[in-house]
Amino acid sequence: MNSIIKKVLIRPAGALQILSYKEAQQLCDQTETGLNEVFRRCSLAVLNTGTKDDNGMALLEAHPDFQIQVHIKGRGLQIEIDNAPENAFVNGEMIEGLQEHLTAVIRDLIYAQNEIIDSQEFNLETPFGLTNAIFHIARNACLMKPDVDPNIVTCWGGHSIPLEEYKYTKQIGYHLGLRRLDICTGCGPGAMKGPMKGAVLGHGKQRYKHARFIGLTEPGIIAAEAPNAIVTELAIFPDIEKRLEAFMRLGHGIIIFPGGAGTMEEILYLLSVLLHPQNNNIPFPVVLTAPESGQAYFDAVLEFIEHALGKEAVRKLTVLIDRPEEVADFIEEGIQDVKAFRKATSDAYYYNWNLHIPYELQQPFVPTHDSVAALELHKDQPTYHLAGQLRNVFSAIVAGNVKSEGIAQINERGPFEINGDPEIMKRMDNLLKSFVAQRRMKLGTEHYEPCYNIATGE
Numbered sequence: 001m002n003s004i005i006k007k008v009l010i011r012p013a014g015a016l017q018i019l020s021y022k023e024a025q026q027l028c029d030q031t032e033t034g035l036n037e038v039f040r041r042c043s044l045a046v047l048n049t050g051t052k053d054d055n056g057m058a059l060l061e062a063h064p065d066f067q068i069q070v071h072i073k074g075r076g077l078q079i080e081i082d083n084a085p086e087n088a089f090v091n092g093e094m095i096e097g098l099q100e101h102l103t104a105v106i107r108d109l110i111y112a113q114n115e116i117i118d119s120q121e122f123n124l125e126t127p128f129g130l131t132n133a134i135f136h137i138a139r140n141a142c143l144m145k146p147d148v149d150p151n152i153v154t155c156w157g158g159h160s161i162p163l164e165e166y167k168y169t170k171q172i173g174y175h176l177g178l179r180r181l182d183i184c185t186g187c188g189p190g191a192m193k194g195p196m197k198g199a200v201l202g203h204g205k206q207r208y209k210h211a212r213f214i215g216l217t218e219p220g221i222i223a224a225e226a227p228n229a230i231v232t233e234l235a236i237f238p239d240i241e242k243r244l245e246a247f248m249r250l251g252h253g254i255i256i257f258p259g260g261a262g263t264m265e266e267i268l269y270l271l272s273v274l275l276h277p278q279n280n281n282i283p284f285p286v287v288l289t290a291p292e293s294g295q296a297y298f299d300a301v302l303e304f305i306e307h308a309l310g311k312e313a314v315r316k317l318t319v320l321i322d323r324p325e326e327v328a329d330f331i332e333e334g335i336q337d338v339k340a341f342r343k344a345t346s347d348a349y350y351y352n353w354n355l356h357i358p359y360e361l362q363q364p365f366v367p368t369h370d371s372v373a374a375l376e377l378h379k380d381q382p383t384y385h386l387a388g389q390l391r392n393v394f395s396a397i398v399a400g401n402v403k404s405e406g407i408a409q410i411n412e413r414g415p416f417e418i419n420g421d422p423e424i425m426k427r428m429d430n431l432l433k434s435f436v437a438q439r440r441m442k443l444g445t446e447h448y449e450p451c452y453n454i455a456t457g458e
Contacts, residue, residue, distance in 0.1 A: 108141060187231045269391045
């Protein structure tokens with residue numbers, strides 16, 4: 001059983017010292033419309049940084065007595081935490097980086113609720129309104145730096161990866177750091193931590209004093225992928241769609257490492273954007289990379305993509321296996337093209353306004369048995385739209401694997417039923433079986449029990 005600290009009081013620094021009574025009450029509100037439950041889940045995940053599990057439900061069950069409340073005191077905001085994990089403290093004092101992450105949770109939950117969702121300032125029924133809302137969330141989190149050349153590399157990949165692949169992600173990060181490139185990831189462990197850890201050394205050798213380690217997450221993911229300790233700039237977006245769009249608006253290039261269903265979801269989201277005709281001329285470097293031991297993952301992924309979406313989709317992805325320096329050079333050169341394009345089109349270096357994100361990709365997909373069954377998984381539609389529909393399948397699998405709400409649905413109603421074009425279903429089944437064989441679906445499982453059933457006709 002994990003050691004706990006019965007009660008602790010902390011005071012956030014900065015502007016959050018002066019939250020209003022209304023904002024404090026929202027964070028304490030335990031009703032269905034209140035923020036306390038999501039605040040509790042996000043905070044528990046932050047304080048469990050370094051956990052070896054990826055099951056959001058299991059984390060909550062392991063700490064049933066964990067509670068967090070906020071109070072307005074004479075000298076500002078006070079946070080009262082009951083039954084907190086002891087590993088978040090040193091000699092009774094909360095680790096400073098975790099305090100920063102906890103502060104980010106408060107900042108983003110309050111801002112998104114009051115200034116974005118409940119405000120009349122943003123038309124969330126239009127593509128521009130949603131993109132504008134993401135801009136304001138990112139700006140409020142101080143993620144955008146004016147007068148800085150493009151240099152943010154987004155890194156995607158699995159949180160559950162073999163040691164050899166983790167070491168490779170550190171190699172990539174090291175070479176990015178030597179080129180004074182900043183790192184943005186989903187902020188969790190594995191392939192999200194490795195590039196940051198490697199870049200610390202590369203930045204240090206270059207005496208690069210402005211290094212940035214940006215982590216983007218959302219409430220449903222954070223409990224399964226707690227922010228790693230290297231993240232210095234954490235932002236929590238309201239849902240997975242806004243998080244995915246933020247990656248593409250803020251980043252200037254993407255490196256993808258092997259992962260599981262979540263990485264496949266990200267790849268399909270990326271392709272649904274890049275395959276849209278309005279984005280044909282917008283430079284956006286993307287490279288898939290791994291050590292030789294990880295090539296089988298990308299072989300399976302590319303085979304599925306080619307048969308489901310066609311060769312044009314495959315051409316959007318550059319594959320470099322076991323070549324870390326070439327990967328860093330490829331991304332650095334691609335970012336120079338991004339800079340030239342942004343300058344020629346008068347687009348901001350810090351936010352990719354020109355990129356077109358289809359409205360259907362901006363709409364939150366809530367995985368339920370009914371919504372999964374209703375997905376259009378056939379080729380009689382634009383390729384970018386099919387990519388988006390396929391992305392939703394993998395979003396549902398991620399939810400069923402690690403998110404508390406998804407796990408609860410599977411426990412109640414059984415696996416999600418996935419139906420569609422027979423050939424696509426057969427190849428999807430083969431792809432997922434390869435993930436299971438490579439033990440990429442879920443941490444700590446000797447025998448993976450699928451949260452889905454694919455209708456292959458066999």
